[in-house]
Amino acid sequence: GVYSDADRAAVAGVLREMRDTVLGHANATDGNGQYLYSGNKGGNQPFVQESDGTVNYHGDAGRRMVQVAQTRQMASTDSGADVFRRAAPGNLEYFAQADAANQGTATFGRVELANPSHADVAGHVAYHVSFSANPAHDPSDANSAPWLITATVQPGDTPVPGVSDSPYRPGEAINLGGVRVAFEGEPVSGDSFRIQPAATAELDVFATLSEVIQALEQPTSNDPVAAAELQNALSTASRKVSLHFDNVLTVRAATGARLNELDALDNEGVSRGMNYVQQLSSLEDLNYWEASSEMAVRTMALQAAEMAYMKTQNLGLFMRR
Numbered sequence: 001g002v003y004s005d006a007d008r009a010a011v012a013g014v015l016r017e018m019r020d021t022v023l024g025h026a027n028a029t030d031g032n033g034q035y036l037y038s039g040n041k042g043g044n045q046p047f048v049q050e051s052d053g054t055v056n057y058h059g060d061a062g063r064r065m066v067q068v069a070q071t072r073q074m075a076s077t078d079s080g081a082d083v084f085r086r087a088a089p090g091n092l093e094y095f096a097q098a099d100a101a102n103q104g105t106a107t108f109g110r111v112e113l114a115n116p117s118h119a120d121v122a123g124h125v126a127y128h129v130s131f132s133a134n135p136a137h138d139p140s141d142a143n144s145a146p147w148l149i150t151a152t153v154q155p156g157d158t159p160v161p162g163v164s165d166s167p168y169r170p171g172e173a174i175n176l177g178g179v180r181v182a183f184e185g186e187p188v189s190g191d192s193f194r195i196q197p198a199a200t201a202e203l204d205v206f207a208t209l210s211e212v213i214q215a216l217e218q219p220t221s222n223d224p225v226a227a228a229e230l231q232n233a234l235s236t237a238s239r240k241v242s243l244h245f246d247n248v249l250t251v252r253a254a255t256g257a258r259l260n261e262l263d264a265l266d267n268e269g270v271s272r273g274m275n276y277v278q279q280l281s282s283l284e285d286l287n288y289w290e291a292s293s294e295m296a297v298r299t300m301a302l303q304a305a306e307m308a309y310m311k312t313q314n315l316g317l318f319m320r321r
Contacts, residue, residue, distance in 0.1 A: 005219045008230075012216035019209040023047055023055065026084055037080035040064060046080040047206070055206035057081060069265055074258055078251050084205045087198035087243045088250040092116055094179045095201070095239040097194050098232035104188035105228040106131065108235065111181045111195055118178030126154040127176050127195040131168060131187035145169060147187055151176055154194075185228055198243050205244045212237035 003011070026047045029035050034042035038059030046059040061082070063075040087093070094111040115121065129151045138144040145167030151160040151174065160176050173182040181195060215233035220226040 005221055008216040008220075012213045015209060015213050015216070019206060019213070022084075022209070023049065023206065026080055035059070036077050037083055039077075039079040039081070047084070053210060055204070055210075057085060068262060072265070074261070078255070083248065083251050084244070085203060086247060087201070087203055088247040089199075091198045091243065091246070092121055093198045093239075093243060094195055095198060095236060095243070096181055096232075097196070097236045098229065099192045099194070102188070102191040102229070102232075103225060104131070104191045105185040105224045106183050106187035106191055106193075107185050107228050107231045108193055109182045109184070110235075111179055111239075112173075113178070114175060114180045115178050120153065120176075121178035121197075124197040124200045126197060126200075127160065127179070128152050128154050128157070128192060129174070129176075129181075129183075129195060130192040131189060133189045134167065147189075149174065149183075154196075203240060203243060205241075208237055208240040208244065212241075 026037055027035060027045055028037070035044065035046050038044050038046035040062030041059050042064065044058050046057060047055050048058055049055050057080055059080050061079050063079060064077050065073040066076045068074045092113060094113065096108045096111050098108070113121070129149065132148050132150065134145055134148045136144070137146045139146075147168040148165050149163065149168040150165055151163040152158060153160060163174055163176065166174075168183070168187070170184050171182055173180045176195065179195060183193075211233060215230050215237070218226060218230065220230050
């Protein structure tokens with residue numbers, strides 16, 4: 001709120017450089033020149049920035065496997081779709097997004113998960129929240145709400161019980177069943193918001209950064225509607241970036257688990273190799289203590305045989321001693 005239009009434009013420039021840095025990491029290659037995040041299409045550049053600034057993915061969802069043990073294959077990379085274009089698997093979080101055609105100054109707060117076991121949350125359904133004028137509004141009555149709020153479940157436009165056509169009271173949380181959210185500001189009839197689950201939403205880290213850059217570049221001086229649009233855009237982008245970060249941490253943890261398994265397999269291989277060396281040594285190598293003892297015994301036996309032979313070689317058939 002304290003930043004001027006020029007300040008926000010400078011921040012947008014910094015974010016643009018950061019987005020390009022992330023794009024460079026997403027197009028990184030290994031020592032063989034294969035792209036790390038293109039799935040099974042190692043020769044294809046996974047993320048390509050088009051002339052309009054959008055970034056498209058040209059890889060696939062495959063994972064390159066390598067043989068790390070006799071009966072074990074392990075993924076050597078993760079696809080770009082798994083790293084940069086989704087929320088972490090099993091994520092139950094929701095985020096809100098304002099319709100681009102909104103004309104009022106209504107803004108939303110953080111979407112809270114009220115009931116994780118609710119059927120709507122388990123089914124990853126989205127909600128559509130809209131505002132309309134209250135035909136029964138009495139300006140002389142301070143408790144009379146000028147606006148009505150309606151919520152429906154998507155898809156199907158099924159009304160949410162207890163919310164549809166209810167009075168809009170700024171700052172009061174609306175319970176949509178599995179999630180709740182509060183709105184502030186003054187809406188205009190037809191303004192709407194979408195509350196959607198991260199698990200099924202189209203999340204793209206480059207699109208998210210582009211959206212916040214575009215929002216920061218829009219002037220808001222003396223324009224409350226533009227200020228409300230900026231606040232909603234930043235709130236949505238902040239939640240999306242948090243979801244992207246959680247997903248990257250999940251992928252990183254999975255990669256660390258694979259590295260730990262490789263270390264365990266390596267240690268097992270070293271131990272097995274030492275066992276094989278010991279077994280081979282017992283079959284082929286000479287035991288010097290045993291060999292020297294056996295040699296002494298055989299030498300004594302040979303000497304005894306020679307002495308016996310020398311004593312008997314001069315004996316005749318009719319000799320007596």
